[in-house]
Amino acid sequence: MVSRKVDFSILHSLIKKRPILSMFGLLFTIPLLFLLIPFLILTSNINKNSTSANYEVLLKEGLQTKGILKNFETVYEVSINNEHPIIITYTFLKEKETKIDSYQTFVPNKVKKLSKGQEIEIKYSEKGSVVVGFPPYTFPTYLIGLIFIIFPLIGLPFLIILIIKTTKEFYLYKKGTLTSGIIFSISDNLGLMFTKFGHSVTVTYKYKDTQGNLYYGKSRSVDLSEIKKMEKGDKINILISPKTPSESTIWSEDIAKKMK
Numbered sequence: 572m573v574s575r576k577v578d579f580s581i582l583h584s585l586i587k588k589r590p591i592l593s594m595f596g597l598l599f600t601i602p603l604l605f606l607l608i609p610f611l612i613l614t615s616n617i618n619k620n621s622t623s624a625n626y627e628v629l630l631k632e633g634l635q636t637k638g639i640l641k642n643f644e645t646v647y648e649v650s651i652n653n654e655h656p657i658i659i660t661y662t663f664l665k666e667k668e669t670k671i672d673s674y675q676t677f678v679p680n681k682v683k684k685l686s687k688g689q690e691i692e693i694k695y696s697e698k699g700s701v702v703v704g705f706p707p708y709t710f711p712t713y714l715i716g717l718i719f720i721i722f723p724l725i726g727l728p729f730l731i732i733l734i735i736k737t738t739k740e741f742y743l744y745k746k747g748t749l750t751s752g753i754i755f756s757i758s759d760n761l762g763l764m765f766t767k768f769g770h771s772v773t774v775t776y777k778y779k780d781t782q783g784n785l786y787y788g789k790s791r792s793v794d795l796s797e798i799k800k801m802e803k804g805d806k807i808n809i810l811i812s813p814k815t816p817s818e819s820t821i822w823s824e825d826i827a828k829k830m831k
Contacts, residue, residue: 599726618666624699633694638663677708747810752778780816
């Protein structure tokens with residue numbers, strides 16, 4: 572069985588022939604995989620100062636006491652209408668013992684009126700504490716997280732089809748039997764809108780295997796200069812699968828030169 576050297580440049584040529592599959596399959600999945608870890612690190616850092624205490628429950632059921640504002644720190648990683656969340660740190664009395672607590676909040680108009688050492692109202696329980704009038708703020712990671720779910724769900728079917736089609740053709744270039752077919756028709760594929768990416772031609776042809784059985788095939792080629800010189804009835808070089816003769820592809824001269 573023939574075994575040809577097939578490198579990455581040929582794989583790129585095969586992918587390029589399928590612009591729609593590659594755009595949705597690759598762009599909707601691969602970049603997001605690389606961005607996922609940085610996104611998780613960033614959001615975990617932003618929300619690390621969020622409190623797990625339920626603000627509304629503590630307002631209704633928590634014990635009330637006085638507290639002292641010790642510090643407030645701006646979270647510059649998040650900006651909403653040019654305003655930033657604030658981490659407020661405070662002390663308060665809990666059963667005659669001084670406690671210190673902090674959490675992230677986003678109430679710009681109220682925060683601007685705060686000053687260190689200011690007395691504030693606190694509600695607390697065994698589940699935590701909050702400053703009255705300053706609800707906790709948590710960056711809505713789930714909204715952006717939906718992008719990491721929705722886009723791959725859209726792109727995954729395209730990616731699977733792209734892998735299947737490209738793998739089959741990749742195998743033909745590596746192991747396929749070189750023969751010739753007769754062209755039935757040639758049609759132009761413009762590629763992606765406003766770009767030349769994926770510009771190719773589709774060739775329909777007929778051929779016979781080594782046993783004389785007749786088959787019909789259809790294949791794309793990005794080797795435009797070669798194909799556009801041909802017309803219906805001309806011979807064209809093709810590769811046939813040694814295992815499944817019904818599977819074939821055009822033997823592109825452009826790709827063949829890369830294999831020498």
